[in-house]
Amino acid sequence: MATGPSGSASGSISTLIPGGPSVTAAPGMARARNPIWGFIVRRLLLGAFVLFLVSIVIFVATQALPGDTARAILGRTATPASLEALREQLHLNRPLVVQYLLWAGGLLRGDAGSSMAAQEPVTKLIGDRIINSAFLVLCAGLISIPLSVLIGSYAALKRDKSFDVAASLTTLVFAALPEFVVGVTLVVLFATTVLHVLPAVSLIPPGGRPWDEPIGMILPTLTLVLAVTPYVARIMRASMIEVLESDYVEMARLKGLSEWIVIRRHALPNALGPTFQVIALNLAYLAGGVIVVEYVFNYAGIGGALRDAVSNRDLPVIQAVALLIAGLYVVLNLLADIATILVTPRLRTRL
Amino acid sequence: MDDKSTLEQMYLRGNITRRQLLVGMGMLAAGLSMASVLAACGGSTTSGTGGGTPKKGGTFRLGVTGGGAKDIIDGQNIVTKPDQARLVAGFETLLVYDENYNLTNDGLAESVTQDKPDQWTIRLKQGITFHDGKTLSADDVIYSLQRMTDPKQGLFGTGGLGSIDPKNITKMDDRTVRLNLKQADSTIGEQMGQYYNGMVPVGYTRAGTQNGTGPYKVQSFTPGQQSVHVRNANYWRSGQPYFDQVTVIDFPDPSAQVNALLAGQLDAITDIPFAQVSVVKAHSGLAVLESPGGGWLPLCMAIDLEPFTDNRVRQAFRLMADRQAIVTQVLSGHGRVANDLYAPFDEGFASDLPQRHQDFAQAKSLLKAAGKDGMTVDLHTTDGAAGMVDVANVFAQQAKGAGITVNVKNDPNYYGDAYLKLAFSVDFWGTRNYLPQVANGSIPTAPYNECHWPPSGSNYLSLYKQALAEVDKTKRIALKHEMQKLEYDQGGYIIPFFNNLVDAYSTKVSGFKPSKGTLNLTSFGHGYRTIWFS
Numbered sequence: 001m002a003t004g005p006s007g008s009a010s011g012s013i014s015t016l017i018p019g020g021p022s023v024t025a026a027p028g029m030a031r032a033r034n035p036i037w038g039f040i041v042r043r044l045l046l047g048a049f050v051l052f053l054v055s056i057v058i059f060v061a062t063q064a065l066p067g068d069t070a071r072a073i074l075g076r077t078a079t080p081a082s083l084e085a086l087r088e089q090l091h092l093n094r095p096l097v098v099q100y101l102l103w104a105g106g107l108l109r110g111d112a113g114s115s116m117a118a119q120e121p122v123t124k125l126i127g128d129r130i131i132n133s134a135f136l137v138l139c140a141g142l143i144s145i146p147l148s149v150l151i152g153s154y155a156a157l158k159r160d161k162s163f164d165v166a167a168s169l170t171t172l173v174f175a176a177l178p179e180f181v182v183g184v185t186l187v188v189l190f191a192t193t194v195l196h197v198l199p200a201v202s203l204i205p206p207g208g209r210p211w212d213e214p215i216g217m218i219l220p221t222l223t224l225v226l227a228v229t230p231y232v233a234r235i236m237r238a239s240m241i242e243v244l245e246s247d248y249v250e251m252a253r254l255k256g257l258s259e260w261i262v263i264r265r266h267a268l269p270n271a272l273g274p275t276f277q278v279i280a281l282n283l284a285y286l287a288g289g290v291i292v293v294e295y296v297f298n299y300a301g302i303g304g305a306l307r308d309a310v311s312n313r314d315l316p317v318i319q320a321v322a323l324l325i326a327g328l329y330v331v332l333n334l335l336a337d338i339a340t341i342l343v344t345p346r347l348r349t350r351l
Numbered sequence: 352m353d354d355k356s357t358l359e360q361m362y363l364r365g366n367i368t369r370r371q372l373l374v375g376m377g378m379l380a381a382g383l384s385m386a387s388v389l390a391a392c393g394g395s396t397t398s399g400t401g402g403g404t405p406k407k408g409g410t411f412r413l414g415v416t417g418g419g420a421k422d423i424i425d426g427q428n429i430v431t432k433p434d435q436a437r438l439v440a441g442f443e444t445l446l447v448y449d450e451n452y453n454l455t456n457d458g459l460a461e462s463v464t465q466d467k468p469d470q471w472t473i474r475l476k477q478g479i480t481f482h483d484g485k486t487l488s489a490d491d492v493i494y495s496l497q498r499m500t501d502p503k504q505g506l507f508g509t510g511g512l513g514s515i516d517p518k519n520i521t522k523m524d525d526r527t528v529r530l531n532l533k534q535a536d537s538t539i540g541e542q543m544g545q546y547y548n549g550m551v552p553v554g555y556t557r558a559g560t561q562n563g564t565g566p567y568k569v570q571s572f573t574p575g576q577q578s579v580h581v582r583n584a585n586y587w588r589s590g591q592p593y594f595d596q597v598t599v600i601d602f603p604d605p606s607a608q609v610n611a612l613l614a615g616q617l618d619a620i621t622d623i624p625f626a627q628v629s630v631v632k633a634h635s636g637l638a639v640l641e642s643p644g645g646g647w648l649p650l651c652m653a654i655d656l657e658p659f660t661d662n663r664v665r666q667a668f669r670l671m672a673d674r675q676a677i678v679t680q681v682l683s684g685h686g687r688v689a690n691d692l693y694a695p696f697d698e699g700f701a702s703d704l705p706q707r708h709q710d711f712a713q714a715k716s717l718l719k720a721a722g723k724d725g726m727t728v729d730l731h732t733t734d735g736a737a738g739m740v741d742v743a744n745v746f747a748q749q750a751k752g753a754g755i756t757v758n759v760k761n762d763p764n765y766y767g768d769a770y771l772k773l774a775f776s777v778d779f780w781g782t783r784n785y786l787p788q789v790a791n792g793s794i795p796t797a798p799y800n801e802c803h804w805p806p807s808g809s810n811y812l813s814l815y816k817q818a819l820a821e822v823d824k825t826k827r828i829a830l831k832h833e834m835q836k837l838e839y840d841q842g843g844y845i846i847p848f849f850n851n852l853v854d855a856y857s858t859k860v861s862g863f864k865p866s867k868g869t870l871n872l873t874s875f876g877h878g879y880r881t882i883w884f885s
Contacts, residue, residue, distance in 0.1 A: 071767045082505075118420035118574055125420060184606075192613035200614035201607050203600060206573030298607045300576055307603055308419040308575055317420070 036341060043337065047330040054326040055107070059100050062315050086116070090315070103319070113316035117309070122320045126305050128207070130324070133294070133301030135210050137286045139217060140224035145279055148229045152236025152275070153268065159241060167237075171230035179227040179289055183296040186219050201298040210299075220297045227289060228282045235278040240271040269343040276343075280336030284329045403861065405883040410596040411860070413875070414608040414620040418601035422574035425557045426549040427499055428506045432621065435546070435870055436599045437572070439878040440580045441482070442549030442563035445473060445492075446540060450866035450873070452645075452696035454544045459487060459564060461526075463543050468535035468820040469514075473543075475526040479587045481552050482568045483560070489522040494553040496520055496530070508548045510798060511538070511787045514819075535820030537827055538786045546870060566592035566880040575601055580879075593883035612637065612855055619856035619863075621871040625683035631855045640872060642865040644852040645696055645782030647689060648681075648742050650730070651801035652843040656774040658723050662841050667717040669845050671753045672746060673709040677847040681741045686848040692835050694785035695849050696867050698824065699831035704839050714753040727756040728775055733765030736779035742847065743777050771801060782869040785831050789815055793838070802843030811837050861885040 070086040086092075091099050106113055112122035151171070155164040174182070191200035202216035210217055243249060244267055252262045291303030298304075302321050309317035417432035426442035429435050445460035456462055461474045479487040497517045499508050514536035521529045530539065542548055552562050561569040564587065567580035580597040600617070602608040605624045611617045613634060623631060623639070631637050652659040652668060659665050674688040689695070690706050718724040732743040740761055747757035762769075765776075778801050783791065791797050793804045794812060805811035811834055818830040838844070854872045856863055862882035866873045876882030 071764070115420055187610050187614075192610050196614065198614075199616055200610035201602075201616060203577075203611075203616060206571065206576045295604050296607060298602055298604065298611070304575070304603060305420070312419060312421060314420065 036338065039341070040334070040338065043334050047334060050330055051323070051327060055104055055323060056100070058319050058322045058326075059103060062319055063096065063099075089114075089116070107323070112320040115309075115314055115317050117312040117314045117317075122316050125317065126302060126320065126324075129300060129302050129305050132204060132210050132299065133287070133290055133303065136217070136220055136224065136290060136293075136299065136301060137283065139221045140228065140286060141283055143221065144225045144229045144232065144282075147225070148232035148279075149236050149272070149275065151229070152233040153240050153263075153271070155233070155237045156240030156244060156271075157263070164237075167233065171233050174226050175230035175234070177226075178292075179223055180292050180296055182226050183219070183223040183293055186223060187296070190219060202300075203298070204300045206300075220293050220299055223293050223296070224286055224290065227293075228286060231282055232275060232278055236271065236275045239274045240267065243267045243271045246270075273340045273344050276336045276339045280332040284325075284332045287325050287328045403885055405590070405593050405862070406885065407593050407595075407883070409594055409884040410598060411594045411619070411879060411882070411884075412598045412600065412617045413872075414600050414602045414611055414617045416602050416605050416608055416620075416622055418575060419603070420575045422601065423557060424561055424569060424572055424578065425506075426551040426555065426561070426563050427495070427508060427547060428504075428557070429547055432871075433578075433599055433601050436621070436875050437569075437578050437580075438549065439546055439565070439870070439875050440567040440597055440599075441561055441565040441569055441878075442551065443565050443878070444544055444546060444548055445475075445550065446544040447877075448544050448868055448874075450864065450868075452867040454540060458544070459550055460543070463540050465537060465540065465822050468537070468822060469532040471530045471532070471539045472523070473528045473530070475528075476587075477526065479564055480585055481564055482562050482583055483552075484585070485552060487550065487552075487564055488525050489528045491550060491552050492528045493520050493522060494555070495548075495550045496528075498551065498555070499548055506547075508542065508545060510791060511542050511545070511783075512548075513790070515539070535816070537819055537821055538784070538790075541784050541787060546874065566878050567594075567597055570596075577601060586880075588880065592878070592880035594879055597879045609855070612857070615857075617857075618860050619854065619872055621852075621854050623853055623855050625685055625853065628683075628685075628853060636858055638856055638858050638863075640854045640856060640863050640865060641685065642852045642854070642871070642873070643687065643695075643867050644850050645694070645867070645869065646780065646850045647693055647846050647848065648736065648738055648777060648779050648850075649693075649801070650742070650746060650845040650847075651773075651776050651778055652845070653774050653801065653803045654806055654841075654843045655803045658726060658728060659774060659843060661721045661723070663717040663721040664723050665841070665843060667714040667721070667723075667753065668750075668755075669707055670710045670714040670717070671750050671755065672707075672845055672847055673749050674707075674847045676749070677742060677745050680745050681738045682848060682850055685851040685853050687851070689846045689848050690839070691842065691844055691846045692839060693780065693844070693846060694783060694788050696782065697785040697831070699785060699828035699835075701832050701835040701839065704836065709749070709752075711753045718753065718755070725754050727758065729758045729760050730775045730777065731760045731762055731765060731769070731773045732777040733762055735766065738850075739777045739779060746845070746847075771799065773801075776801060785835070786815070786818060789834070804843060805837070806841060809837060809841075859884055 070083045070090065070092060091102055094102070103113065110123070114120065115122050115125050118125055151167055155167045158164045187200050188194065190198040198218055199216050200219075202210065202213070202220060204210050204213070204216070249262060249267055252266050253259075290301060291306060293299065294301045294303035295307060302324065305317060306321045308314070309321065413436060415433040415436050418434070419431065421430050422433055422437075423430055424434070424437050424441070426438065429438055444458050446454050446456060446463055447458040449455050449457070459476060459479055461476050463471065463473050465471050473492055475487060475489065475492065481487060496515060497520065498504060499506055500512050500515050500517045502509060514532045514534050515530060516533045519531040521531070523529055532539070550564060555562065566583050566586050566588075568583050570579040570581045572578040577598060577600040580599070582592055582595050586592060602611070602620075605622065606627070608617070608620045609623055609627050609631065612620050612631070628639055631639050650668075652665050654660065654665065659668075669691055678684060678686045678688055688706070690704060692701055692704065694700055715724060718726070730743050730747060732739050734740060740759070743759045743761075747759050750757045770776075778799070780788070780792065789797070792799050792801065794800065794815060814830050814834045814837075818827055818834065821827040821830060852871050856872065860882055861884075862876055863873050868874060873881070
């Protein structure tokens, strides 16, 4: 997770932003139906294709481990018998294409294989952890998105005033700090050294759910909120300033509309378009960035499972988690594009 | 003060109960050693911090690093460090090592004796029951030994029990078992004291119910996360254990573990990062427990591969190491300088051989005599165990002083095909006594003989066989001494240090004290039965 949250929209997203290259319209589409459905179907098919490509990349990358995979996994305790058994279990004796087809075929049937370390189905091993991680990302998203939109908009309205300057400075500082620094600082402040009011780690008992003990959620959620909010707030501010300076906002003001109506009806929807893209990227980033935060707080999520799987060279788990995160990227990008289209009438007509 | 008055004093001070006093007097009368009497009296010998009378109750929460999805619970096997912490709660061995790594009969057996070089007899204590209420009997011992020696099970202890003939274990009566070995072996007693050679009931499997004789029963277990153990109400040592419940929690990150201890979410943790020792010490209500461990990271010179075929080169390399500097730089001082010999807790450890020090002048002259001065050599290592890369780098730095260039090769696939075929490499080992360690790493049949020891023509192997067959302790020690002298003079190991185990705990917990051995936290409070909340 070396890459930080990206502040700029990129890839397929730019095609939908005003000013970007135009989206090819599907001619001959039934006008009676809402064209957004056709768009969703097309994007879902595209997403499936992307996932197919990603699955090939993941498969090839995990096969490219140096040396004999079975030996790498078993390490010093390898015996000829255990090596042979593992090669058989992983189908390492079969051609690479057959190995891929066996794996991908299993995935389509909902069978991600068995963890080699735990000797359990991957789905059972990471099922609970997916729920825990998803809940953490959800909490962070529900707090950080409205918060960043508010901060960004208000800073744009109060441009160059003290709030704007303070917000710019604060968001810049938090954007520059890696989340493990933020997390460790929060632990020192609230759990171990300065105050002793919050738990330092979240100990979710197996079979339990993170929401059973909400106090343990506070610091991990806060860390993620502090990691994501600055980016979104800064994009929201930039986008809002651009919109506030546009002709149509000036026109609306000249027509004598109240400032509240100008902002709510004309400025905000147009400023939100680019912001949705950044929110989606940051939420997708959260799914990966959550690994660091889970490590700091000993939170039982997919991050812990992935870290453990990498150190055990547990290929089926690594492949499943990598594909899951890739899938999340595809879905979040789709949602962001749909939201952008819904708030941007120009794009709707082009569908 | 004689033993009886020691017991009386302990009774008067309130360290033991009247019942324990009477039991102890009886045991003394029966001719048992004071150490085992005290241990049987329960906890009083281990009142390290806090002290006072043990109190019942509470949930003890332990954090352990080094676990993951590989975690298991098995009365006779471990894969990860948390496995150790879980095994000792539920399972016990026939003999037990005390705080000074002396073997005692404070375990499930009344005695484990070598009758003849190739024959041992095990006599069980009376009235010990498993968690399900069944009495521990000779049949369970036979089943346990057969499972331990079954190569198909892939158990941790199997390698050290090669002399046991699983088909030749005889039940003499309900509490007595006789082993007729395939060959003479004086180490069976030591093996029966290894924590991973636990006694399990007939029919035991890892996948089935976890049923042992230990102080706690397993209530729940999720690999990589946590396990909950509840008090065994029918435990055979009277009064013990003290906690109602023990929770063992996996931590991937040692810093998170320290934070949880600082925040009061845990009562004890294993293996704190050296950098955090001062943080923990400065915190009121917490204490650091540093115990002398027996783990070691050797630099291994293969005696039959260039440039190490010449013993002068091996001696020169051993003289290039500044061991104290290695302890300081690799272990932050949390270890003891070693002398190229292993098994520091063995009855026959050759501590009288002179300590080697760095001596560049002599190293250079030895290398010159061998025609190898100014040479370059590759040192292979990997991130297999903590410190393996550091020790290679520090040694390479030190070797420059003798004009030798050591290139450190950090190979992620080190334990692949090249392992055990390298001229110069780093490896890792845990605590073992001398002869069991030899069986694992220093004879041609050993699975991990990095140095390809012994040299052809050496009488090392015949000394080893004699030591295995020797029933007399004094004679056996003399033989082990002779073997160690050979390794000290001609061997391929450079052993810079033995590491310490550095743990931390809340001072609310009493009963921890530094102890020699393999396991952290006073062998996890001997299965969480000699520690309590004060």
